[in-house]
Amino acid sequence: MNKLRHLSMVLLMIAATVLTTFADRKPNVYILATGGTIAGTGASATSSGYTSGQVTIHSLLDAVPQIQDIANITGEQVVNIGSQNMTDDVWLTLARRVNDLLATDSVDGIVITHGTDTMEETAFFLNLTVKSNKPVVLTGAMRPSTAMSADGPLNLYNSVCTAADPSSKGRGVLIVMNGLILGAHGTQKMNTVSVQTFQDPNGGAFGYVYNSKPYYSLYTTKLHTTESVFDVSGLKELPKVGIVYAYSNVYPDVMDPYLHNGYKGIIHAGLGNGNIHKNIFPKLDEARKEGIVVVRSSRTPTGPTTEFDEVDDKAHEFVASWELNPQKARVLLMLALTKTNDWKKIQEYFRQY
């Protein structure tokens, strides 16, 4: 009888220890560093001249010891570049690394530190190619690490709080900057110098981070991550897609390099609701006849580029980008072209994603 009581006491103690361990278990957050102003250094705390991608992930982590209270952190340097030099190659590497990490039980969320110039493109690329509902958060800074009131440390802290929180699951790839949590589909860099630069002008922010916790009020109805059909795991390169910018009196020859240089797709950064100047309309038709997929987007910062408005898309076999700005339309078109060349199917993707 005594032996039995002793055994049940021991079992109770083991159960209590296991329960406390799980209740206290900090999430495991992996930080992938790619460079940008968050890792930039300048000559002084007050001057604006600086170089992106100078300090490593370890210095970034040292600057924010408080993140260790939120999660178990592992840091890895993927590249250390200004994001103005982002390449398809780095995107493919990042997508593979993120997918490999999230497939393991030992990673609960990922933060990617990134330059702000092309952050919206990388976020959207990953939004369509990551196959997991675990949180993936991109962050960066508008002021270099050496500046007075550098914004990087708080952005990094808020991003870890977001990636570590289960309420961030299943929302697609997120951007956390200046206290806001934004979705990858609609977010744009809106200001060249201000710390309040990332906004979703059509849809609004998903939520915000306050006192170390994310609070959400919106989610996207666009397809992403686990619902996305795009898989880049076996790809070494992406189809070549360029952007043509429209303006008054645009010269027809701006289109020439796109016609015989291996381009599979062209994004037209059009006028208003994706309108096309008469000087280059025939060249876009010519591109289409050569089998190049033409997507009409807009240089106007807000509002959709809609199907069948002033341009007869059916007659010309053009695709309308809906809410995607030219640089994001390029991301979706590259991925769409890995699946199909059919403009109608690609138009469907542009409605869904």
Ligand code: ASP
């Ligand atoms: N040129 C920098 C970059 O994108 C700007 C920044 O990070 O804010 O890498």
